[in-house]
Amino acid sequence: MNKKNNEDSLIISDKKFKSRLMIGTGKYKNIQEAIKSIEASKTSIVTVAIRRTHYAKKMGKSNLIDGLNWKKLWLLPNTAGCETAEEAIRIAILAKEINKRIGQIDNNFIKLEVISDSKYLLPDPIGTLKAAEYLVNQEFSVLPYIYPDPILAKQLEDIGCKTIMPLGSPIGSGQGLKNLHNIQTIIAHAKVPVIVDAGIGTTSEANQAMEIGASAILLNTAIAKSKNPPLMADAMRLAVISGRKCCLSGKMSRKKQADASSPDNGILKLI
Incomplete structure (x- = not known):
C-alpha cells in the first residue's frame, strides 16, 4: 500500500485501477439493470463478451457497450464462447477494434477464455497456453482464465x-x-495479480478470496441473478x-x- 496517500490501487500492466471488483455483463434482465448494477x-473494469457484442451489432440491436461511460470505465474484452x-x-x-471505437486506443487488454467443454465449461489448458503465447507476442496484455493449476499458472x-x-x-x-488450496498456492508464488474468477455466489466467498490474498475478484452471475442486482x-x-483490508492488516493466528483478553495480574479480588 502507498503510505504516502493511503492509495491501494490494483495495477495491471502498469495501469492503475481504484476498484478491485470487476464486473461481468451477461445474464441481466435488461441493459438498464446491468448499467445500474455496474x-x-x-x-473500474467491466468485461464484455466480444462475440455477443459483435453479433448484436450485426443484427442491428443495441448492446451494453453503447450504454456505458467509457471515460470512467475500462473495457476488458473477453473471448467467451471460443472453443x-x-x-x-x-x-x-x-x-482491439472495439476498444478503439470507444476511445480506448491504448487498451490492449484481453481476458482469454478457451473453453471446448460445453457441459462443465472448464477452460482448456493447452488451448489457453497456445493462444496466450501468440497474443503476448502480439503485444496484448493477456488475462487468462484457467482451472486453478499452479503449474499452468507459472507457465x-x-x-x-x-x-x-x-x-x-x-x-x-x-x-x-x-x-x-490451489488458489492459495498460485497466490503464494505469483508475481502478477491473481484474480479469482467464476463460481463466487455470496459476499462471504468474495471476502474470503480477498482475505487469502487475491488481488481482485471478477463476478457476474451472483449479481445478475440475485433478486436485487444493484x-x-x-x-x-x-x-x-x-477482505482486502483484512489481508493487508494481517489477521491473528x-x-x-482460549487466550484471555484481560491480563491475570491486577485482577480485583473480592474478599
Missing part, C-alpha cells in the same frame, strides 16, 4: 501474461471457492474492500485453546 459496484485457440485469437484482434506468467485468473468453481455455479453489486463491493 454503477452500484463502483467498479479453440485460433477462435480466441481472432476475437482478441476484433476486440502463463513466464510467457508474459499480466494476471492469472483461476476459477473458484465452475462458471455460474455459485459453489464458491472449491479449489481453495443492491448485491454494492454488497460485493463492500465485501471486496473488507489461530490457537488450539
Whole structure:
C-alpha cells in the first residue's frame, strides 16, 4: 500500500485501477439493470463478451457497450464462447477494434477464455497456453482464465501474461471457492495479480478470496441473478474492500485453546 496517500490501487500492466471488483455483463434482465448494477459496484473494469457484442451489432440491436461511460470505465474484452485457440485469437484482434471505437486506443487488454467443454465449461489448458503465447507476442496484455493449476499458472506468467485468473468453481455455479488450496498456492508464488474468477455466489466467498490474498475478484452471475442486482453489486463491493483490508492488516493466528483478553495480574479480588 502507498503510505504516502493511503492509495491501494490494483495495477495491471502498469495501469492503475481504484476498484478491485470487476464486473461481468451477461445474464441481466435488461441493459438498464446491468448499467445500474455496474454503477452500484463502483467498479473500474467491466468485461464484455466480444462475440455477443459483435453479433448484436450485426443484427442491428443495441448492446451494453453503447450504454456505458467509457471515460470512467475500462473495457476488458473477453473471448467467451471460443472453443479453440485460433477462435480466441481472432476475437482478441476484433476486440482491439472495439476498444478503439470507444476511445480506448491504448487498451490492449484481453481476458482469454478457451473453453471446448460445453457441459462443465472448464477452460482448456493447452488451448489457453497456445493462444496466450501468440497474443503476448502480439503485444496484448493477456488475462487468462484457467482451472486453478499452479503449474499452468507459472507457465502463463513466464510467457508474459499480466494476471492469472483461476476459477473458484465452475462458471455460474455459485459453489464458491472449491479449489481453495490451489488458489492459495498460485497466490503464494505469483508475481502478477491473481484474480479469482467464476463460481463466487455470496459476499462471504468474495471476502474470503480477498482475505487469502487475491488481488481482485471478477463476478457476474451472483449479481445478475440475485433478486436485487444493484443492491448485491454494492454488497460485493463492500465485501471486496473488507477482505482486502483484512489481508493487508494481517489477521491473528489461530490457537488450539482460549487466550484471555484481560491480563491475570491486577485482577480485583473480592474478599
